[in-house]
Amino acid sequence: MPDIHRLVVVGGGVAGVDIATHLAGRQTALGTLAVTLVDREPAHVWKPMLHTIAAGTQNIFQQQTSYVAQARDHGFLFQPGEVAGIDRAARRVSLAPLLTTEGRELLAARSLGYDTLILALGSRANDFGTPGVAEHCLTIDSRSQAMAFNDEVRIRILQSLVRDSPLGIAIVGGGATGVELAAELVELAELSEHYGASGAVKKVRITLLESGKRLLAAFPERIADAARRRLEKLGVAVHTGTHVTEATPGGFRLQDGSLVEAGLMVWAAGVKAPDVLSTLEGLDRARGNQVIVGPTLRTSRDADIYAVGDCASLLPAGQDRPLPPTAQVAHQQALYLTRHLPDLLAGRPAPDFRYRDFGSLVSLGGYDAFGSLGKFGFLKGWFIRGRVAQLGHALLYRSHQVRLHGFWRGSLLWLVDRINARVRPSIRLD
Numbered sequence: 001m002p003d004i005h006r007l008v009v010v011g012g013g014v015a016g017v018d019i020a021t022h023l024a025g026r027q028t029a030l031g032t033l034a035v036t037l038v039d040r041e042p043a044h045v046w047k048p049m050l051h052t053i054a055a056g057t058q059n060i061f062q063q064q065t066s067y068v069a070q071a072r073d074h075g076f077l078f079q080p081g082e083v084a085g086i087d088r089a090a091r092r093v094s095l096a097p098l099l100t101t102e103g104r105e106l107l108a109a110r111s112l113g114y115d116t117l118i119l120a121l122g123s124r125a126n127d128f129g130t131p132g133v134a135e136h137c138l139t140i141d142s143r144s145q146a147m148a149f150n151d152e153v154r155i156r157i158l159q160s161l162v163r164d165s166p167l168g169i170a171i172v173g174g175g176a177t178g179v180e181l182a183a184e185l186v187e188l189a190e191l192s193e194h195y196g197a198s199g200a201v202k203k204v205r206i207t208l209l210e211s212g213k214r215l216l217a218a219f220p221e222r223i224a225d226a227a228r229r230r231l232e233k234l235g236v237a238v239h240t241g242t243h244v245t246e247a248t249p250g251g252f253r254l255q256d257g258s259l260v261e262a263g264l265m266v267w268a269a270g271v272k273a274p275d276v277l278s279t280l281e282g283l284d285r286a287r288g289n290q291v292i293v294g295p296t297l298r299t300s301r302d303a304d305i306y307a308v309g310d311c312a313s314l315l316p317a318g319q320d321r322p323l324p325p326t327a328q329v330a331h332q333q334a335l336y337l338t339r340h341l342p343d344l345l346a347g348r349p350a351p352d353f354r355y356r357d358f359g360s361l362v363s364l365g366g367y368d369a370f371g372s373l374g375k376f377g378f379l380k381g382w383f384i385r386g387r388v389a390q391l392g393h394a395l396l397y398r399s400h401q402v403r404l405h406g407f408w409r410g411s412l413l414w415l416v417d418r419i420n421a422r423v424r425p426s427i428r429l430d
């Protein structure tokens with residue numbers, strides 16, 4: 001029997017599904033890589049588009065990639081389920097029972113053995129222990145949450161029209177998620193009017209609350225200012241330097257005691273890695289629970305465990321801040337491991353991971369987009385906006401699809417989207 005090396009990838013997001021797709025069946029000095037991908041969702045969605053799924057301006061069923069189908073096409077195994085714990089000594093990953101939405105057990109709790117484990121579990125918003133957030137706020141950190149948000153926002157818009165009362169939507173967090181969601185919700189209200197929801201634009205009142213001095217702290221100031229002006233022009237009330245102390249059933253309580261009233265509250269601030277990483281006893285973790293990795297993305301104390309993307313913390317040599325939790329970093333780290341993991345497993349030298357900052361983009365729905373072109377490339381440092389920036393944003397997603405499905409299929413998917421945009425409703429109506 002040929003030698004097999006069991007590679008388990010937990011988390012099939014931007015980084016994980018790419019790694020499983022490209023490493024399955026690869027020959028290494030330790031044997032053929034038998035790859036198993038674990039995810040708690042049945043399908044992969046490019047996370048930077050979750051706000052569009054939440055608003056219903058993109059159709060989840062057109063944009064998602066089924067893990068089972070991807071596994072069949074690329075020769076890896078898919079294990080559905082929530083990672084509940086990782087036992088480093090036994091080299092096993094335990095999965096919680098898989099339940100239907102009604103709570104029926106589909107699969108019992110299981111555990112999987114690994115020779116090498118890649119952690120790609122992403123991150124979620126961080127409420128920093130703010131009272132009431134868990135009870136009263138929605139988040140859009142996962143495919144299921146984005147779908148649940150969309151169900152809720154459509155019901156609330158209908159109710160507000162039927163009852164002839166305003167619908168306040170308050171979003172905490174002026175990072176890319178909050179800013180992009182605010183714009184997308186404006187677009188949802190506007191597009192709803194085309195389908196008979198007349199008055200929706202006036203009824204839906206969106207407020208964006210940010211504790212920092214400005215929006216988009218990770219972006220250049222020029223982009224933050226331009227995005228704020230555009231949001232305000234779209235009717236979004238933007239409040240910076242505003243600290244939320246509590247989420248109540250009626251809205252967000254601020255530090256000065258006032259209440260920002262809202263019928264729908266969204267928490268999109270802060271970033272932290274999943275709690276399950278705390279079960280990894282003995283590994284170094286950063287403040288947001290991310291696993292600390294070295295320059296080859298190997299965890300600092302366990303040569304059999306690597307971590308990538310938002311759940312990893314890598315401090316590049318000579319810098320004073322770890323890499324940011326972005327799709328760009330996750331993508332480049334996935335690329336690095338698909339190229340170099342076979343050498344790393346064989347104990348052969350591999351270059352250190354080097355992040356190349358190609359810039360950052362923020363998209364305000366169909367209205368506008370802003371970006372800067374980063375520290376690499378021909379036009380480094382340039383500021384872009386409008387159609388060019390929107391195209392840049394779309395290209396990030398399309399290149400991810402090409403990585404997953406190949407050039408022809410990825411291009412066909414793009415074409416299908418263009419056709420659907422012409423022949424199907426522009427928002428989810430069912």
Ligand SMILES: Cc1cc2nc3c(=O)[nH]c(=O)nc-3n(C[C@H](O)[C@H](O)[C@H](O)COP(=O)(O)OP(=O)(O)OC[C@H]3O[C@@H](n4cnc5c(N)ncnc54)[C@H](O)[C@@H]3O)c2cc1C
Nearest residue numbers: 011013014015040047048082083122309310325326327330
């Ligand atoms: C609305 C929104 C907009 C964004 N826009 C941008 C942008 O414009 N540009 C940009 O660079 N970045 C953007 N980001 C950030 C970007 O999406 C993340 O940095 C990127 O997705 C990280 O990739 P990842 O592979 O580390 O994790 P993810 O893509 O989040 O994947 C993690 C995977 O792990 C799975 N998982 C998590 N916990 C468990 C568990 N316990 N058991 C089993 N499976 C689990 C999840 O289901 C998911 O499939 C945005 C994020 C959001 C939410």
